Amino acid sequence: MNETRNGLTRYSCPYCSNTFDSFEAIKSHIITDHKTELLPEPEGMIKLTINAQKYKIRVEPEWTLYYLIHDQLGLTGTKLMCDHGACGSCTVIMNGRAILSCMTLAIECDGKQIETVEGIAAANHPLIEEYVKHHCMQCGYCTPGFVVAAKALLDKNPHPTEGEVREALAGNLCRCGTYPQHPKAILEAAKKLQDLVEVK
């Protein structure tokens, strides 16, 4: 934006390319003529909240939300299995809804509230302990995706039936076949959540 030539600094407007001799001049021009904050956000800058932490980050247009969360932010609990929206391993909760982060572009997530398995564990959600107790994992690779899908279910439906649990998890693939253990854990977690509410 500023260019120094022959000892003179020239300032170029990022909106209209007009040039100015001083920083004060360009600042006044941007505020008066473009009616905006001093500097535009770089292309691809998004703000989002992940697990109650605020992030402001520049993303490339082709980045998926999975790539942002897993590779860029190091929240590696979100897993990539099918890479085609078929398995549920990359599930995160966005604005209260379970979504597939491998099928969501990061650039579309400006202003969104995201919850990952790390956030669910950090909040000591009873699902985690019930999952451990009921052996809902073997290799464990798909497990976080199940936990997130289950959390999204319980947020919306605190007292699901076993059928509703099975329905909610029907889109999550587990190659180790841990399926029968999940409904037991989720129904127990629902009970524990209910107890917590009653205590409060």
Add this chain to the structure above:
Amino acid sequence: MEHDKYIPETFNLVGKRGIRRIDGYRKASGKAIYTRDVQLPGMLYATFLTSPYASARIKGMNTSKAEALPGVRAVLRYDDPEIRGKKVISTYGGEEEILSGYAYFQGQQVGAVVAADTEDIANEALRLIEVEWEERPFVLEPEDALESGAPLARPEWIPAPKGTISADLSATQGEGAGSNKLPVSFGFAPVLRFGDIEKGFKEADKIIEFKARRRYHGCADAEMQSGITRWEGECVEVWLHHQHPYEHKWTMHQWFDIPMNQVKINSPYNGAMFGGWNWIDYSMIPQCVSAILAKRTGRPVKWVFNRRDDFTFGQMDVMTTDFKVGAKRDGTITAVKLKTVYANCSFEAALHFLENTSIPHIYSETLLAQVNRGPTMAIRCEQAPPSFCFSHVFNHVAAELKMDPTEVALKNDGTEGEDMEYLAEFKRSHGFPVRDSLRECIEAGKKAIGWDEKWHPPGSKRLPNGRMHGMGFVWTHEWDSTRGAGVAGLLIQPDGTVSIIALRSDIGVNAETTYCQIVAEELGMRIEDVFFRQQDDVYLPLMTPDGSCNLTTNGYVMKKVAKLAKKKLLELATSTVHLIESDIPPAFPGMKPEDLDIKESVIYAKVDPSNKKSVAEVVKDVKGSVILPREYAAIQNTTHEPIFVWAWHRQGRLGVEPGRHHLCRQAHFCEIEVDPETGEIEVTKVVNVNDVGKAISPEAVEGQQYGGTYMGIGRNRSEEYIWDKPTGVLLNGNLIDYKFSTMGDVGSIETIIVETGMGYGPYGSVGVGEDIGTVTSYLLESAVYNAIGKWVDDGPLTPDKVLKALGKA
């Protein structure tokens, strides 16, 4: 013949429910790290060019545009002088080139690898590579491949060199280079003869002939394949998504001519592996390539397969078998004759008749053809081909004789042509409990599924919803207690906690916990005080999930190290510790080690349990021998030598040793509904009964029963790789079109654990991880026959085949 005859009458931890899984929190909370998750500073990504053709040779290749792409750091070509013509160095024989200039199946990693700053850049560079291909004729089906005049599936193939495992295991038949006929795999002879097959047919009242088939399917593992290599001067460090981590130490040593003591391995958690990949030479290629690229670029290189790349190998039961069976009217089978044609890898199809029945006359012929499909290997597991033949024979015999199939099973139970009386004597004379495992399994399973009320003549029961009702049953023996070797150390830390020290790879069977259970049981510790972090290279390889018998081998190692540690610990507790300037009296003055015992991490006097000290109190450094506080002494072990022990155990050779018979059995039952309009099979209930000898972690056994059933039913009903016949291109290399079971695909599953103590593993256990997934892969044939009265002997049993059997397609 080794087996555990020293089984305590009561256990504190072994076999107990409710023991917290060591990996549970990490896996549920997303904290467990897999190779795919690992990123290192400056790491490059390597992706592979793949063949668009089923058979092709690269005539020329221009990589200049790819090399010029910003962000590309290296391109390794098949004609690079460092690798040209060189084979993969594996412990099996090395029949694959590091990066070949030809392809023998579509999707094969071939010709070039790009290392770039990001995966996207690497993939973009691959698209800029110009290849001049020589497309060649190909053959997909093994029967076609064995016809004279068939195209050569892999003209460049030459047998493994002498002195390698592959060569040593090969029988001499096979026609070598220039033929599609391969040597029979795993060291089996091309023809197995037991008894006199013609005599067996003469003794029979009925001769039954049929043909059955199983089509190509695969692993479809959860975590796509990847690995990392980093050089640190003369040392190399690797991160492996692989079940044979220690093998890479050997291959790196061989390939780069570096000592094994300069190779470090990281073995993070593995996202669903069931064998297969790890047994194929092919799996060594990408790690080797990444090591070369890492050396050249001076950066860590992570190789990655995408989901389609992952569909480059399959399970080894790609087979068609012609059956001829002789049986008496009472269900006694007198003769079994098999002729099996396999694709790319074979096994002995008659094995279970031999190991597991009193059938006196068996003949089995094996033909193995190379075809233009990816390599096949044991994916849960190598016992699939014999299980396939076993279930088909018993199904057909029971049907032809109009008998209850459970009766036919009991009629023929035995071993190597001998009956149950012989087996009972064997059990008695070798110190085993004398129990009739199959009878116990069948009785429990029949009761659970309501067999006596529900089983009916074939095709005779239509449900109110219009569907046909069917009951299915399969059985065989349990395996996985007979081979392997492992070594581990055990260290009691200065705070009294116990570390198991060994490297192994995890595939999710709760092994970390079960090993800790055994150590805690034998040493007298609380389970919370024992920990096993198996991911780290500590230069002691345990039996890793590379060949079926893990807990049954490693469990012995755990017993041994725990006993050695207990001995040392009690010696320390009763010894004076000599320091430089003073002596420290024993923790238990005037007592001998045999006067003490340990329970709940507390050492106590047997005569007076109130005389006790915790293990932590006994092992801690009471006084440093240097002029520094005790806290410093505690990390230096300055008072006494640390309690560190190690042990090794060898369980046996591959398979059953002569005279060592399998004694435990398994039986699986199902109830299904077949929709005669759509041909769909709904599995409403499955009952698994496994005699595991002794369940060390009952929840882990149940996990294998559930998981094996889901995998088996998925394979039995829908799992199949589908190739386009005119082009040889794989059409469904993704998890949308390759269908494995979801939560909704099996109704209820009831699991029953039988514990007869008749396994060769510790506490009389056998392994269970492979059994259910393998055996239930052939469960539905009998149920479909019972439902519709027609055979569908062509797996997977897709709706189109069911409709065809019903005459509707």
